[in-house]
Amino acid sequence: MGLITIEICKGQSTRVYAFKNADLSVLSQTMAQCCKNIKETVQLLASRHKDIHGSVSKVGKAIDRNFDAEVSAVVAETVWDSPERQKYLSETIVEHLYRQGMLSVAEDLCQESGVVIDMSMKQPFLELNRILEALRMQDLRPALEWAVTNRQRLLDLNSTLEFKLHRLYFISLLNGGITNQLEALQYARHFQPFASQHQRDIQILMGSLVYLRHGIENSPYRSLLETNQWADICNSFTRDACALLGLSVESPLSVSFASGCMALPVLMNIKQVIEQRQCSGVWTHKDELPIEIDLGKKCWYHSVFACPILRQQTSESNPPMKLICGHVISRDALNKLTNAGKLKCPYCPMEQNPSDAKQIFF
CATH class of the missing domain: 1.10.287 (Helix Hairpins)
Incomplete structure (x- = not known):
């Protein structure tokens, strides 16, 4: 096989490279393959950029189409007028x-x-924030002191907060390894008041001491070291402390804002329909909405039954009635659906006698 000599000048020096014909053929194929791969990659990037550019260009149109800045028509103008x-x-x-x-x-x-806020209203929030801040720093002492002080009131609420706090403190001792074995055994005395209700949990905690020398993370009890327990104890403390203080777990302002965000699109749609059909007198500024808006079970706070047929809340004069098939409607709906002394359930094909329906109480 012959040789091919190539001279490459770089500055004042000249380098000579000799290639065999076979080597040059392999080099040519490799270069061709690299060029092909580069071309395909460039085309792929261009295609992806085109898709992204198309999606981004549609964002503005979607906002203009779905966002209506004029919401005054669905809000009572005088709602905040009074001091x-x-x-x-x-x-x-x-x-x-x-x-x-x-x-x-x-x-x-x-x-x-x-606005003048009484100190008695302010103090519970100050204490809650102080304890929650300590829990976020994985300091259980303020929460334990609070739980012990309010033990009886927590028990009246069937709360397990104090046991959960003691359990988490015991687990934090387990994290220290064999050096904390004696302290963990001594701290286990705090479980005595909860032995009857949390016997199984206490047995698991005490059984973990057997593996303390080899490390709990290498034992069947490694689930005790899950990190999400700190977030859970914060939620448990917030829920039980608010219940003890007569406060809602969630901020009323946050709930109202979230409910408004869910209800506003529906109200805007019904406003548009009313305007198109030129209906007068349907949309009013009273304390009720022109349509029923379902905010989900998370926003159910009162045991008020609304008739699924007439879309009206039941009352003493129009109570909820349970049919033989188990479905519940209002008495007015029952009377309107009765035909020739027979009633056919609007949800299932069962026919029944209207007199067999029974009034239920929430």
């Missing part, structure tokens, strides 16, 4: 800020709005 309602709104915002631990912002709002 009393403005005071309620300011107090709700202040309470939300206290819940979030934004104490300085809440104080500034009180000064600027003239």
